[in-house]
Amino acid sequence: MTTLAVTELALSHARSYKGAVVEADGRPVAIYGANGAGKTNILEALSLLSPGRGLRGVKADEITRAPERIGWKITATLQSLGHIHEVEVTYEGSGTRCVTIDGKTTPQVALGHIVRMVWLVPVMDRLWVEGAEGRRRFLDRVALSFEPRHADVSLAYEKAMRQRNRMLKNGITDPGWYRAVEAQMAIAGAAIHTNRQHAIAQLTAVREEAGTTFPTATLNLSHAEGFVLPDDAGALAEAFADSRPRDIFAGRTLVGPHRADFDATYTAKRLPARQCSTGEQKALLISLILANARALALGFGAPPILLLDEVSAHLDAGRRAALYDEICALGAQAWMTGTGPELFKDLGNRAQRLEVFDMNGTSKITAH
Ligand SMILES: Nc1ncnc2c1ncn2[C@@H]1O[C@H](COP(=O)(O)OP(=O)(O)O)[C@@H](O)[C@H]1O
Ligand SMILES: [Mg+2]
Structure with missing residues (x-):
């Protein structure tokens, strides 16, 4: 029912x-x-x-x-x-x-x-072969489906980062100017990272027991340039401080959850999703959506x-x-x-x- x-x-x-x-x-x-x-x-x-x-x-x-x-x-x-x-x-x-x-x-x-709600739309058909932004958006939708407050922390992070990027562009070097805004970014950023990790863990947990006919995907969260995002806000604030000289040079923030990505592997074939056939890529997406639905049925109380x-x-x-x-x-x-x-x-x-x-x-x- x-x-x-x-x-x-x-x-x-x-x-x-x-x-x-x-x-x-x-x-x-x-x-x-x-x-x-x-x-x-x-x-x-x-x-x-x-x-x-x-x-x-x-x-x-x-x-x-x-x-x-x-x-x-x-x-x-x-x-x-x-x-x-x-x-x-x-x-x-x-x-x-x-x-x-x-x-x-x-x-x-x-x-x-x-x-x-969980949705699948035709633009997602290119998810595995296009840039990280689409995958981040996809993962954030999954995270949001489990945790409605994910939307608020995402907005808070974006807002603080815009402020920091403005300072970087203006070449401001005084650490005192950065501390408050980096602390805000770190709190929101750590929450984003935790919500995403939690979302992947939920998808993986239901996958183990589901008798699905769709091929399962193994998901792996990563970050641009091999950087490893720390879990807690304190360490993330330090990472922002460490990255400042490079960021001033680039004119933008180079580390943080806004540069995260995830890859999927067709578990049984051990093949990266981007190398799979179009039909297989679609099937992997569907299996993720169904896993998301199963996990929500358990956590929320209804599919x-x-x-x-x-x-x-x-x-x-x-x-x-x-x-x-x-x-x-x-x-x-x-x-x-x-x-x-x-x-x-x-x-x-x-x-x-x-x-x-x-x-x-x-x-x-x-x-x-
Ligand atoms: N703001 C709008 N006002 C009026 N018509 C719109 C608006 N936005 C989209 N449409 C019309 O909606 C139609 C597309 O509907 P859509 O639901 O995407 O079609 P489909 O059945 O192919 O999924 C198009 O004819 C488009 O012109
Ligand atoms: Mg349509």
């Missing part, structure tokens, strides 16, 4: 939707329609019910429906651990988005107490809501069927998209189906 699910979702003036309502019964939801019909926009709307900027990682203004540009509103009824909540995320067309839970205005982080955009791309029929079986066994409400209904045939009546189409520039949804 699913204990975490969105049972009603309403989109108002968000992206290609003027006004649309979706009802869901807790089963996985298969969304199909042509390119540009509005499938990913539904997943993005759902992702805005969790802390952060949603699955496209954009500012609130970009989501405002053109041409009206009057702001937007996402409303949802959420079943979470035996409680029913009404959640509203509103953007009035300027300023920041506003979150209410059961009619009360709350900070975004409060969403993390009642909902956990997270899964948002799987174009999930069957690069998967052969066998792997696709295996994925559906694992999602159903997990009991997660997975919202999945694909271009046609045939991609979801193996789900039979284990899923509900929504067709999305464009009507004169406005997306419409029909339940099947």
